[in-house]
Amino acid sequence: MQAILDHFQNYLPLTETERELILARAKQRNIKRRQMILQEGFVCKHYTFIIKGCFKMYGVDDKGVEHNIQFAAEGDWISDIGSFHSQKNSRLFIEALEPSEIIQIEQQDLYFLYRNIPKLDRIFKVIIENKYVELQNRVLQSISSTAQQRYVNFLEQYPRLASRLPNVQIASYLGITPEFLSKIRKDLSVK
Amino acid sequence: MQAILDHFQNYLPLTETERELILARAKQRNIKRRQMILQEGFVCKHYTFIIKGCFKMYGVDDKGVEHNIQFAAEGDWISDIGSFHSQKNSRLFIEALEPSEIIQIEQQDLYFLYRNIPKLDRIFKVIIENKYVELQNRVLQSISSTAQQRYVNFLEQYPRLASRLPNVQIASYLGITPEFLSKIRKDLSVK
DNA sequence: CGCGACGTTGATTTGCCTCAACGATTGTGG
DNA sequence: CCACAATCGTTGAGGCAAATCAACGTCGCG
Numbered sequence: 064m065q066a067i068l069d070h071f072q073n074y075l076p077l078t079e080t081e082r083e084l085i086l087a088r089a090k091q092r093n094i095k096r097r098q099m100i101l102q103e104g105f106v107c108k109h110y111t112f113i114i115k116g117c118f119k120m121y122g123v124d125d126k127g128v129e130h131n132i133q134f135a136a137e138g139d140w141i142s143d144i145g146s147f148h149s150q151k152n153s154r155l156f157i158e159a160l161e162p163s164e165i166i167q168i169e170q171q172d173l174y175f176l177y178r179n180i181p182k183l184d185r186i187f188k189v190i191i192e193n194k195y196v197e198l199q200n201r202v203l204q205s206i207s208s209t210a211q212q213r214y215v216n217f218l219e220q221y222p223r224l225a226s227r228l229p230n231v232q233i234a235s236y237l238g239i240t241p242e243f244l245s246k247i248r249k250d251l252s253v254k
Numbered sequence: 255m256q257a258i259l260d261h262f263q264n265y266l267p268l269t270e271t272e273r274e275l276i277l278a279r280a281k282q283r284n285i286k287r288r289q290m291i292l293q294e295g296f297v298c299k300h301y302t303f304i305i306k307g308c309f310k311m312y313g314v315d316d317k318g319v320e321h322n323i324q325f326a327a328e329g330d331w332i333s334d335i336g337s338f339h340s341q342k343n344s345r346l347f348i349e350a351l352e353p354s355e356i357i358q359i360e361q362q363d364l365y366f367l368y369r370n371i372p373k374l375d376r377i378f379k380v381i382i383e384n385k386y387v388e389l390q391n392r393v394l395q396s397i398s399s400t401a402q403q404r405y406v407n408f409l410e411q412y413p414r415l416a417s418r419l420p421n422v423q424i425a426s427y428l429g430i431t432p433e434f435l436s437k438i439r440k441d442l443s444v445k
Numbered sequence: 446c447g448c449g450a451c452g453t454t455g456a457t458t459t460g461c462c463t464c465a466a467c468g469a470t471t472g473t474g475g
Numbered sequence: 476c477c478a479c480a481a482t483c484g485t486t487g488a489g490g491c492a493a494a495t496c497a498a499c500g501t502c503g504c505g
Binding site: 122124131132133144148177184185191192194198199203207236 | 399
């Protein structure tokens with residue numbers, strides 16, 4: 064549980080009281096590979112912080128194909144923010160790609176923490192600003208680059224993720240088929 | 255200038271003192287059509303709030319083609335958040351599509367306001383959370399849908415934007431050529 | 446051991462781009 | 476206010492990027 068305090072304290076120092084408030088409302092869990100912590104049609108009840116392991120967040124189209132919106136590993140937060148705040152049913156899934164350890168905070172608990180530790184507004188503002196910038200880059204890439212460029216860029220930007228993920232998951236993230244990713248990898252290896 | 259206070263007060267009430275602090279550091283400007291408020295190679299110096307008018311934010315690829323990352327109109331904020339906080343040169347442009355009225359806050363002034371009005375952390379956290387959810391939907395669309403689906407979705411999600419923007423700008427936003435958008439529109443009109 | 450997930454290859458099809466050309470608007474400078 | 480230029484929307488022919496479908500070998504795991 065220390066992990067989440069360290070994480071927050073990368074942004075701003077916390078007092079002893081604040082640390083206790085947080086720990087009292089954060090719950091640690093172990094998650095098995097392929098286990099889902101959010102499913103389509105359910106409300107996203109937690110903010111989830113990853114201590115160890117790796118998750119994918121994805122939507123499923125009308126043909127039943129999965130499309131990975133994001134990956135998250137050690138030190139990342141993952142949740143369907145829209146569903147979490149609106150309390151409406153999510154259209155997304157969040158699923159463990161590896162056996163994982165996480166810390167979860169429920170909506171009411173997070174709101175309590177926001178009320179009692181204003182600092183957390185600042186911290187989460189900064190966290191989400193950073194995630195926003197990442198997403199924005201991804202959007203720019205996806206409307207301006209070929210699949211090969213996007214793949215090379217993914218390898219450069221997330222080398223540690225790329226080496227632990229199956230290619231089929233990366234293909235889904237890039238918005239291409241596994242077959243075509245295979246072709247891209249062959250072309251790149253020729254050079 | 256009342257516009258920006260109203261905007262904030264949609265999220266949380268402000269005291270008279272807070273309103274004065276904000277007004278003292280926000281500057282109103284008029285911007286002509288095609289005028290840029292951010293150019294590639296420069297640091298993004300302001301958070302910009304749009305009172306009236308419309309902007310596009312875009313990147314330019316190595317062939318010189320523009321790719322629209324987002325539009326922003328009345329009541330929206332627009333800035334290159336990454337450049338703004340890191341003070342590094344931006345790779346993006348922000349340009350007025352119509353004659354516009356805006357309110358700008360410089361980085362140091364915004365930081366001052368954050369320090370003196372903790373509420374603003376909360377307000378901007380919520381603002382950016384909402385923008386994050388929007389962007390995430392866009393990413394999902396772009397990796398899972400055809401150009402036609404994305405266009406129809408754009409019309410539904412932003413009808414007021416769609417009717418005031420030239421199709422060439424919408425095509426750039428969707429990541430397709432104007433010619434192909436024209437074909438899509440023809441196909442849709444047949445039905 | 447046997448099954449399911451994974452990565453790869455090849456043949457064919459489709460979505461979207463490129464380039465060129467054309468009228469219709471829009472906007473701007475003289 | 477007009478005339479000309481630039482932007483815009485559209486059409487069509489041809490080409491390329493990526494999807495689809497089918498098949499096959501490998502590997503890890505239950």
